[in-house]
Every structure is written in C-alpha cells, then in structure tokens.
Amino acid sequence: ETGVTQSPTHLIKTRGQQVTLRCSSQSGHNTVSWYQQALGQGPQFIFQYYREEENGRGNFPPRFSGLQFPNYSSELNVNALELDDSALYLCASSSTGGDTQYFGPGTRLTVL
Amino acid sequence: AQSVTQLGSHVSVSEGALVLLRCNYSSSVPPYLFWYVQYPNQGLQLLLKYTSAATLVKGINGFEAEFKKSETSFHLTKPSAHMSDAAEYFCAVSRGGGGADGLTFGKGTHLIIQP
Numbered sequence: 295e296t297g298v299t300q301s302p303t304h305l306i307k308t309r310g311q312q313v314t315l316r317c318s319s320q321s322g323h324n325t326v327s328w329y330q331q332a333l334g335q336g337p338q339f340i341f342q343y344y345r346e347e348e349n350g351r352g353n354f355p356p357r358f359s360g361l362q363f364p365n366y367s368s369e370l371n372v373n374a375l376e377l378d379d380s381a382l383y384l385c386a387s388s389s390t391g392g393d394t395q396y397f398g399p400g401t402r403l404t405v406l
Numbered sequence: 407a408q409s410v411t412q413l414g415s416h417v418s419v420s421e422g423a424l425v426l427l428r429c430n431y432s433s434s435v436p437p438y439l440f441w442y443v444q445y446p447n448q449g450l451q452l453l454l455k456y457t458s459a460a461t462l463v464k465g466i467n468g469f470e471a472e473f474k475k476s477e478t479s480f481h482l483t484k485p486s487a488h489m490s491d492a493a494e495y496f497c498a499v500s501r502g503g504g505g506a507d508g509l510t511f512g513k514g515t516h517l518i519i520q521p
Contacts, residue, residue, distance in 0.1 A: 298449075327508050336410075336496050337450070339508030350507050384449055386509075393438050393457050393500070395509060397450040 296321050298387050298398035306404045307375050315370045315401045317385030326368040327395055328360060329384040337384055343368055344390075372403075380405045408433045408499045412512035420520045425469075425484040427515045429497030432478065439480040440498040440509065441471055450496065456480060467491070492519045 299318045307313050319326050325344045329337035339352035343362035357373040366387070372379055382402050386395035413428040431437055438457045442450040454465025461473040471482045480497060494516050498509040 300449075329508070334514075336498075336511030336513050337509070339510070342508055352508060386450075394440070394452060394455055396452065397442070399449040402447075 298385055298396055300383075300385050300398040300401050302401060303399070304402045304404075306406065308406050309375055309377060311375050312371065312373045313375060313403060315372075315383050315385075315403070317368045317370070317387075317398060319366045319368070319385075319387035320396050323387035323389050323396070324366050325388045325390065326362055326366065327386045327388070328368070328370045329386065330354070330379075331382040331384055331400070332378075333381070340370070375405045377405050379403065408437065408501065408510045410497050410499050410510055410512035412495075412497050412515050414515055415513065416516045416518060418518040418520060419487050421489055422486050425482070425487045425491065425517065427482040427495050427497075427517065429471075429480045429482065429512060430478050431480060431497070431499045433499055433501070435501050438500045439471075439473060440500070441465065441469070441480075441482050442496045442498060442511075444494040444496065444514075446493075453482070453495075487517075487519050489519050489521065492517055 301316045327342040328340040331337040342350040346362045359371045361369045382400045384400045385398045388395045409432045411430045440455045441453040454463045456473045464470045469484045494514045496514045497512045
C-alpha cells in the first residue's frame with residue numbers, strides 16, 4: 295500500500311510569485327485535504343477536495359486554490375505569495391466517509 | 407465551532423516515567439478525537455483515535471487515551487517513556503464521518519525525554 299506523497303520537498307519563492315504543490319493520495323483514498331503549518335504551530339485546515347470539487351474550506355483567502363484530478367491526486371496553488379505564507383504544507387488523504395486522515399511528509403515553502 | 411486546547415507547550419519527563427499530555431476540546435456535536443505525532447522535519451503520524459466506540463483507546467507505540475465527555479478531555483498517556491518518544495504531539499478534533507470542515511488541531515506539545 296502506497297502512502298501519501300508530496301512534491302517538492304522544499305521550495306523557495308519570492309514575494310508576489312505563484313507556487314504549485316502536489317500531492318498523491320494513499321491507495322484507495324478519494325478525498326484530499328490540505329493544511330498549512332506555520333513554525334511552532336498546529337496545522338490549519340485550508341480546504342478539502344472530493345470528486346474533483348472543493349467541498350470544505352477553512353479561513354484562507356481565495357488566492358489559495360486547488361485542484362483534484364480523476365486519479366484523486368491534488369494540487370495546491372497559492373498566488374501572490376506573501377512572507378507569511380512561509381510554512382510546511384501538509385496533504386492528507388482519506389476514504390469516502392472515512393474518519394481518519396493520513397498525512398504526507400509535507401512541502402516546506404519559504405517565501406523571501 | 408470546534409476548538410482544541412493542549413495544556414503545556416513543553417512537557418519534560420525522565421526515561422521510564424509516565425507520560426501525560428493534556429488535551430481539552432470544545433465541540434457542538436459529538437466529536438471524533440485524534441492524537442498525531444510529528445518528528446522533526448516530517449509529516450504527522452496517527453497515534454490513536456476516538457470515534458464514539460470504546461472510551462479508552464489504545465494506539466501505537468504503547469500510547470493510550472481516554473475520552474471523558476464530562477471533562478471534555480482526551481488526555482494521552484504512556485506508562486513508561488522511551489527516548490524515541492521525543493517529538494511534537496498534536497491533539498485534533500473533527501465532526502467525524504470524513505467531515506468536510508477538516509481537522510482542528512491544538513498548538514501542540516513538545517515532549518522532551520530526559521535520560
């Protein structure tokens with residue numbers, strides 16, 4: 295069974311740029327959620343995708359957007375990067391109606 | 407709305423001593439509760455979960471937690487700490503059933519194991 299994978303591992307961008315992060319869900323999982331974890335904080339829910347549609351969103355601005363593909367993999371896009379967007383971005387997958395989310399290793403984004 | 411409070415941003419115990427990490431939650435509906443562990447520069451690993459079945463939940467690596475509705479608590483314990491338990495621990499709550507509003511996490515507790 296393949297776990298959740300994310301790419302890239304690390305990324306450095308400058309303020310105002312755009313970034314795309316990628317996630318492959320665990321085998322058999324069709325729901326993907328994205329979280330932002332600032333240094334020294336707990337993860338914060340960004341949004342969730344199911345059947346290629348966003349079906350839940352946390353308190354994040356519209357410049358945070360996503361996609362889910364037919365194979366259930368997902369992308370997180372962030373436009374107009376700000377310094378405060380520097381964080382570890384975590385992807386988690388779960389099955390339909392599943393109560394447990396399984397996390398990937400994360401992508402460390404640094405915005406200069 | 408849901409929230410999680412983890413008491414103590416840092417907890418230090420001696421190797422072999424009892425580990426107790428505290429978590430209190432607030433939820434308007436019966437909650438699902440989780441403990442995750444995060445090692446440096448890694449993602450989150452599920453330790454255990456409560457999903458309205460048995461109130462005492464056993465997880466991996468010898469950890470367990472007890473759901474106490476009257477106290478709105480879900481504290482994590484381990485009888486005997488090991489050096490490899492040093493990590494960041496997060497308590498999380500959801501509305502269950504794959505809730506589309508995601509998991510709400512506490513700020514985390516850094517567990518330090520003294521030799």
